[in-house]
Amino acid sequence: MITVVGTGTGAPVDPEVLSGAELVVGxxxxxxxxRLPRPAERIVLGPLAPALDAIEEYVGKERKVVVLASGDPGFFGIVRALAERFGSALLDVRPGVSSVATAFARLGLPWDDAVVVSAHGRELRTAVNVCRAHPKVAVLTGPGAGPAELAAAVPADRVLVVASALGDPVRERVERITPAEAAARDWGTAVSVVLCLDEARATGAVRTVxxxxERPAGWALDEAAFTHRDSMITKFEVRALALARLGPRPGDLVWDVGAGSGxxxxxxxxxxxxxxxxxxTPDGVERIRANAAAHGVDVHVVHGAAPTVLSGLDEPDAVFVGGGGAELPAVVTACARRARRTVVVALAALDRVPAARAALTGAGLSCDGVLLQSSRLAPLPGDVTRLAAANPVFLLWGVRPQARIEGVVD
Incomplete structure (x- = not known):
């Protein structure tokens, strides 16, 4: 049996748990x-593989093993690695209070509406994108992905709460700080968790899940759900397939280029x-901001012409390109060269399809597409209905080869 004990947020380890242990890892x-039993071997955790090999040797001889971990070891912790190696039936897990729960408790904030993301041993960009998209985020940090690195990339209007040495009666600190202030400091190794808050929206509605x-009940919303100019908006039939090909999800960064109504x-x-x-267009910028506010979401709006302004943006996972114009091939090329997963292009003009397709394939993406033609129900006098045809739209999508995707998706 391997006993896994959560500690480090104020709860002492029961001496009885350590009694008779022949190997203690932590x-x-x-x-x-x-206080370790006198004959017990101790292994300080560094690289995980050697520790797991040592545990396997002791378990094979039916010798008692205790693993000490921070907070709740089943929450982004060592329980996953132990269960994969030895099976869950061999584990006796005794969780402590997680650093996330402790940090929110110190602030007196509920956290059932928070998103928790780990940057420990993972790409920091995923945590950054979650912080950009959500008003209440807890980030588990690691080497090279601490408060300073996170602060350098998150929106300037956020408040960071850096919780260090949680549970330590002498060293514990919980500091509220701006991203600019956090980016300028050396935080050392005692950081337990960083909270990233949009304080205007930090206390949400009562949650069930x-x-x-809350995940939206539907998507491809009717055009009436958005403010737009003279019906210059991506129709919901086109938007439905575009969203399916973009695959937006938490942790992703998506560009909407030539956004129009947004x-x-x-x-x-x-x-x-x-x-x-x-x-x-200036009026388009204001329209996008109004639509984002109306739907309660964060959309960062960049006022400028593509492809020129794209070079200053962070690398996207997916890109939607709307509109057209003489610059379209250059815009699609710029997007396709930087997209980590996919680029979707909506086109009304047949003449522009070959150039857009060549731009996608020229950047190394595999390209596919479809001509979307739809007819909506429309009333006629006499309580009868006709079909009203919408303008046909070409939708092209380019997808990064799988080898690249596997290298970037967590």
């Missing part, structure tokens, strides 16, 4: 905080992605 601070915003941007944000909308 971080240095956890091992230094307990835990996690960030309908695609807003829908991607409703599905949990961080979104940048690029629009060259």
């Amino acid at each position: 971080g240095r601070r956890h091992l230094d905080a307990v 835990a996690g960030g915003r 309908s695609v941007a807003v829908e991607c944000a409703r599905l949990g992605a961080a979104v940048v909308a690029v629009e060259k």
